[in-house]
Amino acid sequence: MPGFELFSDxxxxxxxxxxxxxxxxxxxxxxxxxxxxxxxxxxxxxxxxFDVNHAQLLSSGTAAVSVALAITGIGAGDxxxxxxxxxxxxxxxxxxxxxxxxxxxIDDTLTLDPKAIRNAITPKTKAIMPVHMCGSMANLGExxxxxxxxxxxxxxxxxxxxxxxxxxxxxxxxxxVGCFSFxxxxxxxxxEGGAIITNNKDYSTNADHYSDHGHDHVGNDRGAETHPxxxxxxxxxxxxAAVGLAQVRRLPEFLSIQKKHYTILREALADIxxxxxxxxxxxxxxxxxxxxxxxxNLDIARNVMAGFKANGIDVCFHYFDNNWHYIRRWEHxxxxxxxxxxxxxxxxxxxxxxxKTFDQSDHYIxxxxxxxxxxxxxxxxxxxxxxxxxxxxxxxxx
Numbered sequence: 001m002p003g004f005e006l007f008s009d010x011x012x013x014x015x016x017x018x019x020x021x022x023x024x025x026x027x028x029x030x031x032x033x034x035x036x037x038x039x040x041x042x043x044x045x046x047x048x049x050f051d052v053n054h055a056q057l058l059s060s061g062t063a064a065v066s067v068a069l070a071i072t073g074i075g076a077g078d079x080x081x082x083x084x085x086x087x088x089x090x091x092x093x094x095x096x097x098x099x100x101x102x103x104x105x106i107d108d109t110l111t112l113d114p115k116a117i118r119n120a121i122t123p124k125t126k127a128i129m130p131v132h133m134c135g136s137m138a139n140l141g142e143x144x145x146x147x148x149x150x151x152x153x154x155x156x157x158x159x160x161x162x163x164x165x166x167x168x169x170x171x172x173x174x175x176x177v178g179c180f181s182f183x184x185x186x187x188x189x190x191x192e193g194g195a196i197i198t199n200n201k202d203y204s205t206n207a208d209h210y211s212d213h214g215h216d217h218v219g220n221d222r223g224a225e226t227h228p229x230x231x232x233x234x235x236x237x238x239x240x241a242a243v244g245l246a247q248v249r250r251l252p253e254f255l256s257i258q259k260k261h262y263t264i265l266r267e268a269l270a271d272i273x274x275x276x277x278x279x280x281x282x283x284x285x286x287x288x289x290x291x292x293x294x295x296x297n298l299d300i301a302r303n304v305m306a307g308f309k310a311n312g313i314d315v316c317f318h319y320f321d322n323n324w325h326y327i328r329r330w331e332h333x334x335x336x337x338x339x340x341x342x343x344x345x346x347x348x349x350x351x352x353x354x355x356k357t358f359d360q361s362d363h364y365i366x367x368x369x370x371x372x373x374x375x376x377x378x379x380x381x382x383x384x385x386x387x388x389x390x391x392x393x394x395x396x397x398x
Contacts, residue, residue: 002185003247003254005376010250014038014242024238026057027212028222039241043195045248050170052178052197054204057241058211061159061181063234064194065093068177069127071196071206072153074099077345078126080155083112084327084361085319086131090157091333095342100124100349103327105360108279110292110368111138113360117146124349127153132161132171133325134370135258135289139281140166140174155179159194162187163255164287171287172197182244187258187289188251190244193236211235255287257375261382262288265371268386269293274300274397278368291371298366300396305369307392313385315372320365327358328365 017036023029026039039057046055058064074080076098082090084103091101104120107113112130128147130138140156147154158164158172159181165171172178177200180186182193196207209216214231247254269275278292295301298320305318323329334353336342377385 003187003189003250003375004184005374006250006254008246008250010246011243014246015239018238018242026235026238026241027215027217030220036238038238038245039236042241042245042248045245046180046195046197049248049251050173050178050197052170052173053199054201054207055195055197056204056207056211057236057244058194058196058234059236060192060234061179061183061186061194062089062093063211064159064179064181064196065089065129065155065157066096067207067211067234068155068179068196069093069097069099069129070210071203072127072155072176074126074153076343077124077349079122079124079349080127080129081112081117081120081125082129083131083133084358085110085133085325085365086157087159088324088330088333089159090129090131091330094129095346098343098345099126100346101333102349103353103356103358105358106364107360108294108364109136109138109281110134110278110364111136112143114139114142114146116360117143121146121150121152125150125152127155129155129157130175131157131159132164134278134292135161135164135287135373136278136280136292137161137164137166137171137284137286141281141283144174153177159186160289161287163251163258163289165285166281167283173199176200177203182240182247187254187287188244188247190236190240190247193240193244254375258288258373260379261373261375261377262286262291264379264382265291265373265386265389268383268390269393272390272393272397275393289373291373293369294364294367295369295393296367296397301367301369303396304393307396308389311388311392313371313389313392315374317370317372319368319370320362326365327361 043055078099094101104116154175156175156178182190210231211234214227
């Protein structure tokens with residue numbers, strides 16, 4: 001998945017531009033820049049790449065989710081429906097705003113189950129946040145219909161699926177706001193960084209101000225700018241943006257390589273009856289950042305993972321036994337372990353986790369193996385990898 005595998009002179013040139021003029025901050029210092037505005041350029045490039053009206057660069061994917069929720073008015077006591085399978089940043093971002101993460105089951109897409117969403121809606125529900133995990137998407141048509149029916153905000157977390165599409169539209173553009181991550185292990189990277197995209201002008205203005213301490217960015221004197229509302233610091237630096245600017249131009253190249261390697265590996269396993277690939281919703285096209293498949297049961301999945309490790313098959317994950325991506329190991333969330341007092345609204349709202357079980361999610365995650373697609377592999381390495389994966393799986397299911 002990571003674009004850092006293919007760093008080139010294109011990234012070095014953009015970084016050297018920043019170092020040569022010495023301005024690392026994205027705002028101000030106009031006279032020193034020699035015309036270099038890497039963050040602004042990357043925002044325009046993202047808008048063009050995803051055919052969207054507004055992009056706002058931020059310091060991380062976590063910041064992107066936090067800002068997306070804040071600019072749509074999510075706050076104290078509001079409920080945000082999210083999946084049990086995601087990265088911990090999803091509930092962190094919700095709780096940072098004093099809102100309540102309502103975790104619901106996934107289905108065989110490895111993303112939010114629309115039936116589980118309907119069962120979780122209450123008068124306090126304000127937003128639904130599907131997380132397009134491992135390169136593919138939720139059933140956005142049905143989820144969008146639920147949002148329209150209940151007047152809910154749809155925030156797409158597309159941090160792991162940049163480049164995927166649904167009914168011909170880029171992931172991140174179907175909802176009210178879309179979120180991307182550009183950290184070190186994403187398809188395109190800034191080292192650390194993220195972005196929100198939207199077609200809503202008010203949300204765009206809110207994001208521009210909120211992510212920079214509430215600055216309105218009117219005029220050329222930063223000290224004279226006003227603050228229409230409270231904000232925080234989620235700015236990206238020019239150095240990070242410079243790397244991302246080169247990477248977004250190479251995104252079609254990266255996606256093409258991912259698809260080629262993904263296809264080779266999938267074809268190597270396709271005729272094994274016990275291997276069932278994740279479901280991609282009708283109209284969806286994966287980014288091919290990961291190859292995901294289900295095995296018959298938990299024991300076989302664990303045996304396959306052990307076999308992969310013993311045979312040098314790296315970057316494959318069994319999230320059932322992973323501390324960071326599935327609710328089963330999120331004890332710090334279940335027990336609300338915090339360095340500071342948690343608000344009464346969140347404490348009360350999170351009590352459901354004391355007794356809640358997620359049998360349907362367990363059913364899918366226990367049997368899932370997720371293999372990251374590297375771009376630096378040669379064609380020969382991918383073919384050899386596919387053959388070895390096939391051998392290990394066949395041995396495990398005998």
